[in-house]
Amino acid sequence: MSLDTESFELLLATVQRFIHERLVPAENTVEELDEVPADIVEDMKEMGLFGLSIPEEYGGIGLSMSQECQVAFELGQTALAFRSVFGTNVGIGSQGILMDGTEEQKREFLPRVASGELIMSFALTEPDAGSDAAALKTRAELDGDCYVLNGVKRFITNAPRAGAFTLMARTGGEGAGGISSFIVPSNLPGISLGKPDKKMGQRGTKTCDVILENVRVPAANIIGGVPGKGFKTAMKVLDRGRLHVSALSCGVAQRVLNESVAYARERKQFGQRIGDFQLVQAMLADSQAELYAGWSMVQDCARRYDAKPAGKSDPDVSMRASCAKMFCTEMVGRVADRGVQVHGGAGYINEYKVERFYRDVRLLRLYEGTTQIQQLIIGRELMRRD
Ligand code: COS
Numbered sequence: 001m002s003l004d005t006e007s008f009e010l011l012l013a014t015v016q017r018f019i020h021e022r023l024v025p026a027e028n029t030v031e032e033l034d035e036v037p038a039d040i041v042e043d044m045k046e047m048g049l050f051g052l053s054i055p056e057e058y059g060g061i062g063l064s065m066s067q068e069c070q071v072a073f074e075l076g077q078t079a080l081a082f083r084s085v086f087g088t089n090v091g092i093g094s095q096g097i098l099m100d101g102t103e104e105q106k107r108e109f110l111p112r113v114a115s116g117e118l119i120m121s122f123a124l125t126e127p128d129a130g131s132d133a134a135a136l137k138t139r140a141e142l143d144g145d146c147y148v149l150n151g152v153k154r155f156i157t158n159a160p161r162a163g164a165f166t167l168m169a170r171t172g173g174e175g176a177g178g179i180s181s182f183i184v185p186s187n188l189p190g191i192s193l194g195k196p197d198k199k200m201g202q203r204g205t206k207t208c209d210v211i212l213e214n215v216r217v218p219a220a221n222i223i224g225g226v227p228g229k230g231f232k233t234a235m236k237v238l239d240r241g242r243l244h245v246s247a248l249s250c251g252v253a254q255r256v257l258n259e260s261v262a263y264a265r266e267r268k269q270f271g272q273r274i275g276d277f278q279l280v281q282a283m284l285a286d287s288q289a290e291l292y293a294g295w296s297m298v299q300d301c302a303r304r305y306d307a308k309p310a311g312k313s314d315p316d317v318s319m320r321a322s323c324a325k326m327f328c329t330e331m332v333g334r335v336a337d338r339g340v341q342v343h344g345g346a347g348y349i350n351e352y353k354v355e356r357f358y359r360d361v362r363l364l365r366l367y368e369g370t371t372q373i374q375q376l377i378i379g380r381e382l383m384r385r386d
Helices: 005-033 038-047 065-075 080-090 095-100 103-115 230-266 278-307 315-348 354-365 371-384
Strands: 120-123 139-143 146-157 164-170 179-185 191-193 207-218
Touching (some): 005 038, 005 080, 038 080, 065 278, 080 120, 080 230, 095 103, 095 230, 120 146, 146 164, 146 179, 164 230, 179 230, 230 315, 230 354
Parallel strands (some): 120 164, 139 164
Antiparallel strands (some): 164 179, 191 207
16 A cells, blocks of 8 residues: 555645644644644644545555655654644554454544544553553453443543544453454543643643443454454554654654754854854764664665555564664654753753753653563564574
8 A cells, every 4th residue: 555656745745834834833832732723633634644544445545654654754843742633543543443453343433533533542551551561451341242341541642532442451361362452432431531641741742541430342343353362453553653653753853953953053152153063063963873874774664564465464574663663762862862962051941942852752762662662572583583
């Protein structure tokens, strides 16, 4: 699946213009209000951003992974809250249905996901199951033609906006094999939301707990219709998500580098531009080289992702997606840190924006699998090979 080159170039140019003309000027508003303005969300729907990764037959734009990464790179160049509005529809919220859902489930949900009418959110993490996702405790007991769900999901991105969750719960015994993925409409009786999480950064993104108390979900809402396959669905979704986050990280690195170069050209000390000092140039050079390495990794891995059969898992590609996630999210942390350093005292002041990106990118090393989980996946795969 991919969009033809001409249409894709047009889309990319439109996204670039949208970021430059609409999103960057609204960054301060998002930071102040902790909210993405409704008119911007409407524009995003009109542009088709909610359906970037959904095939055309289900109402989306149908980008390949390589194309999606290019769009994610652009979106990284503004406040991450903007992408977050539709990020779960493009990635972790919808992909389980697309990869493993029945044809009926795809037809029922994906067109509304693609249009932005239905916000999807991904509910895996729990108070006692973060990195150890297979230890999740949310129970799903079969009762007639419904499952009854009880449990708590934590740090759920877009939960306050969601019309439905892709939610992992335990239908069987211990471990990964006992987990199923459900499509859970958010308006079912027994679902309530916790208080909005107060976060270090990424103002304008919405996360909170999702509490399930005797929620009756039709058995027909198990993704793919077969219980016990939910953990693998979640892992496949995360492989893909990790690559998207890697591309996003490169985008933020590009923005911070642009801000840093602009400041180094303008700011004068000791009678000259600070960018003419080699010690400042060294910081810019390190950031540029690391960004280039990260982006090359993303492009290579995305090509490999597109080359494998759709919806199937390939341990080599999963391992490389973890390499990209680990390298790019750590890389953008270093780039943001240098960005603050190049700005000197101004880098600590909110008005100069690098301070904001410095806080915002900290999350990238945590969600969709911490750096340590990526190391574990890479190391295990290397040890598994003959
Ligand atoms: N694609 C498809 N299947 C996969 C897979 C992948 N990428 N990774 C694992 N699986 C399968 C395994 O093959 C195994 O199947 P079998 O039982 O048939 O052999 C099953 O899933 C269990 O896998 P594994 O034994 O590797 O599970 P572990 O509990 O050891 O944990 C990690 C695996 C740590 C990698 C997993 O729990 C993980 O990714 N944790 C981080 C979770 C995360 O990213 N959370 C973020 C929340 S969303 S923002």
